Amino acid sequence: MALMAIRMGERNEAGIAAVLPLLAERFGPRLQTSQAVRAQHAHTTTYIPAQLPDGVVFPETAAEVREIVAIACAHCVPLIAFGTGSSLEGHINAPHGGISVDMSRMDKVLSVNPGDLDCTVEPGVTREALNTYLRDTGLFFPIDPGANASIGGMASTRASGTNAVRYGTMKDNVLALTAVTAGAKEIRTAHRAKNPRPDMT
Numbered sequence: 001m002a003l004m005a006i007r008m009g010e011r012n013e014a015g016i017a018a019v020l021p022l023l024a025e026r027f028g029p030r031l032q033t034s035q036a037v038r039a040q041h042a043h044t045t046t047y048i049p050a051q052l053p054d055g056v057v058f059p060e061t062a063a064e065v066r067e068i069v070a071i072a073c074a075h076c077v078p079l080i081a082f083g084t085g086s087s088l089e090g091h092i093n094a095p096h097g098g099i100s101v102d103m104s105r106m107d108k109v110l111s112v113n114p115g116d117l118d119c120t121v122e123p124g125v126t127r128e129a130l131n132t133y134l135r136d137t138g139l140f141f142p143i144d145p146g147a148n149a150s151i152g153g154m155a156s157t158r159a160s161g162t163n164a165v166r167y168g169t170m171k172d173n174v175l176a177l178t179a180v181t182a183g184a185k186e187i188r189t190a191h192r193a194k195n196p197r198p199d200m201t
């Protein structure tokens with residue numbers, strides 16, 4: 001494998017120039033490079049000035065996320081996942097450019113198991129959408145950071161909020177994740193069964 005040497009803290013202009021056409025060819029209009037869309041994906045409620053990505057891509061499946069990661073990884077280009085952009089400390093800024101990966105199209109509730117008090121969702125599902133979906137079961141998802149954040153963004157930031165004293169934070173409510181590593185491998189961290197030894201996590 002040929003590797004490129006990129007100095008920490010520098011924009012990888014050649015890599016970004018290579019990745020954008022590859023993503024455009026693969027994702028068509030699901031890659032956006034307009035100033036308005038890039039600005040929207042670099043703006044959160046923060047004192048840190050916006051730092052725009054070079055493009056925004058909208059995957060619809062975990063396999064597509066893997067493809068995006070593989071392309072970016074091969075060219076040493078940063079990726080910044082984007083849930084709903086409600087984080088407060090510049091989490092979604094792109095200080096060295098790169099590609100924002102907007103998870104909003106991965107917004108399906110895949111299964112609900114009322115008897116086991118668990119459900120499986122895609123990362124772009126927002127907490128309000130999940131609670132609307134669950135309403136008829138008499139159950140609710142208790143983590144409430146105040147904003148209508150995505151479950152992926154909340155897991156990533158280990159979100160808490162007004163209900164944390166009673167129901168815990170995301171750490172206490174996420175049983176398992178399917179994640180794509182920086183090397184474009186899909187991994188599963190655990191199962192639906194609760195870990196009998198939480199001290200071992």
Ligand SMILES: Cc1cc2nc3c(=O)[nH]c(=O)nc-3n(C[C@H](O)[C@H](O)[C@H](O)COP(=O)(O)OP(=O)(O)OC[C@H]3O[C@@H](n4cnc5c(N)ncnc54)[C@H](O)[C@@H]3O)c2cc1C
Nearest residue numbers: 081083084085086087091146149150152153154156159160
């Ligand atoms: C009014 C207000 C009140 C708030 N109160 C609280 C509070 O009480 N407690 C609290 O914890 N937070 C609070 N927040 C912050 C914010 O809501 C949380 O950080 C929330 O978890 C962010 O979710 P998001 O979907 O908006 O993520 P984003 O802002 O889009 O992203 C946050 C981070 O997660 C990463 N990310 C997003 N999606 C994924 C994914 N699928 N996979 C991997 N990484 C991903 C992003 O790259 C980024 O680094 C508040 C925000 C607002 C606006």
